[in-house]
Amino acid sequence: MAENKTMEVAVIGAGVIGVMSAWQLAARGHNVTVYDQWNTPNDRGASAGESRIFRTLYKEGPDYVPLMQKSLPMWDELQKGLEVPILEMCGGLTIGPRDHKDVQAVIDCAEELDLDHEVLDQKEMAERYPQFGLDENEVGVFDPVAGIFRPELAVLTAREESKRLGAKYRPYTRVLNLRPTEDGIMVDTADDAQRFDKVVLATGPWATGATWATIFAPSMIQARRLVAGWFPARDTALHQPKNMPISIRRHPEAGFSCFPILDGTAVKILPHHLDWMNIDSPEDLPRLIEPEFVRAIERAVARLMPGLDPAAIRVSSWTEGFTTDGVPVVGPSPADDRVVLAFGMSGQGFKFAPAVGSIVTDYVSTDTSSDAIAIMSPTRFEQE
Numbered sequence: 147m148a149e150n151k152t153m154e155v156a157v158i159g160a161g162v163i164g165v166m167s168a169w170q171l172a173a174r175g176h177n178v179t180v181y182d183q184w185n186t187p188n189d190r191g192a193s194a195g196e197s198r199i200f201r202t203l204y205k206e207g208p209d210y211v212p213l214m215q216k217s218l219p220m221w222d223e224l225q226k227g228l229e230v231p232i233l234e235m236c237g238g239l240t241i242g243p244r245d246h247k248d249v250q251a252v253i254d255c256a257e258e259l260d261l262d263h264e265v266l267d268q269k270e271m272a273e274r275y276p277q278f279g280l281d282e283n284e285v286g287v288f289d290p291v292a293g294i295f296r297p298e299l300a301v302l303t304a305r306e307e308s309k310r311l312g313a314k315y316r317p318y319t320r321v322l323n324l325r326p327t328e329d330g331i332m333v334d335t336a337d338d339a340q341r342f343d344k345v346v347l348a349t350g351p352w353a354t355g356a357t358w359a360t361i362f363a364p365s366m367i368q369a370r371r372l373v374a375g376w377f378p379a380r381d382t383a384l385h386q387p388k389n390m391p392i393s394i395r396r397h398p399e400a401g402f403s404c405f406p407i408l409d410g411t412a413v414k415i416l417p418h419h420l421d422w423m424n425i426d427s428p429e430d431l432p433r434l435i436e437p438e439f440v441r442a443i444e445r446a447v448a449r450l451m452p453g454l455d456p457a458a459i460r461v462s463s464w465t466e467g468f469t470t471d472g473v474p475v476v477g478p479s480p481a482d483d484r485v486v487l488a489f490g491m492s493g494q495g496f497k498f499a500p501a502v503g504s505i506v507t508d509y510v511s512t513d514t515s516s517d518a519i520a521i522m523s524p525t526r527f528e529q530e
């Protein structure tokens with residue numbers, strides 16, 4: 147095991163994973179340089195869009211829950227003293243037929259780990275949360291340890307905290323190549339080449355590019371487009387985080403994530419039942435959304451969200467990197483363990499980004515991490 151000494155570390159990519167890594171690396175005494183092809187925060191990748199969900203009862207499986215539990219106090223530390231919170235704990239709901247696999251999965255997760263939860267039937271939901279129109283066979287599983295993020299504020303605050311601890315940022319600087327040498331890893335840009343002891347690759351959906359082909363197989367990541375629409379609430383107070391939990395809906399006619407009002411007017415709906423289009427590269431992200439797509443979100447809102455006007459007042463798209471198995475990649479590259487991979491977050495990465503930053507820092511510092519979860523290991527693609 148390498149000794150825990152100060153190293154020169156490059157972080158490539160300053161989305162939420164990159165800035166959290168920079169924060170943790172700098173806090174543990176490393177000399178950190180963060181490269182991004184844009185500024186930080188930016189809305190080109192996966193870490194922007196007004197809101198994100200934090201939830202603990204995890205339909206994706208109980209393996210992930212320690213990451214949320216580790217991240218929660220780190221989010222608290224980061225937001226201490228801010229006038230506007232990064233993370234508001236408003237609770238969360240998974241809503242759908244009792245026998246839907248995702249509804250069952252959150253109940254199983256709660257039971258397996260003995261986590262607080264309530265299963266509310268249609269009548270109880272109508273009394274407590276009239277914002278959601280449930281069918282008779284639907285239930286709401288309430289997760290008290292859930293909330294809503296302001297993602298841009300999160301990235302900005304982690305950037306500032308990492309800078310305060312000594313991290314240097316190189317905005318508008320695209321990394322063109324990594325060159326492993328005996329003496330370290332050379333990071334090439336159009337302006338210069340710099341040597342580092344270790345490199346953290348936090349390039350989100352850009353992990354697909356041929357640039358990194360010597361470090362890992364780019365085919366393990368697919369960039370996809372996610373779209374969300376905002377819908378005005380008739381009763382805005384009722385749809386604010388203090389009165390409305392975040393939610394995930396699993397109805398036979400539509401599925402979506404639902405985010406209470408942060409802009410003073412509208413609830414954000416991110417559909418899951420409509421195609422998350424594959425894109426060749428994040429540079430090709432279509433920002434103009436097809437009218438048929440918008441109308442399909444509007445139909446879902448008209449059917450399932452009785453307190454919203456089903457006319458989208460704005461619609462936006464972002465891109466995210468998805469792995470073939472839907473599980474993020476976090477750990478040393480099998481090709482060269484001086485490069486730590488942290489990408490392919492597969493639509494999940496915001497909530498546990500501080501824990502990922504800490505795990506990355508463990509790997510950089512000591513070549514191992516007791517917090518790492520085995521399912522995220524990059525070596526899984528080697529075994530295929």
Ligand SMILES: Cc1cc2nc3c(=O)[nH]c(=O)nc-3n(C[C@H](O)[C@H](O)[C@H](O)COP(=O)(O)OP(=O)(O)OC[C@H]3O[C@@H](n4cnc5c(N)ncnc54)[C@H](O)[C@@H]3O)c2cc1C
Pocket residue numbers: 158159160161162163164181182183184188190191192193194195197198199200319320321322348349350351352353357372373374403416464465466488489490491492493494495496497498
């Ligand atoms: C619409 C949407 C909704 C989501 N909802 C949730 C949610 O509710 N809860 C949740 O937990 N997660 C959610 N996620 C997932 C989460 O937001 C992402 O997993 C997370 O933001 C990924 O961050 P990242 O740092 O890996 O990628 P990014 O934010 O994309 O950052 C990658 C950065 O790398 C830079 N870069 C790339 N290549 C280079 C290069 N060669 N040189 C220099 N810089 C480079 C890019 O410019 C970019 O800034 C959602 C994602 C999306 C898109």
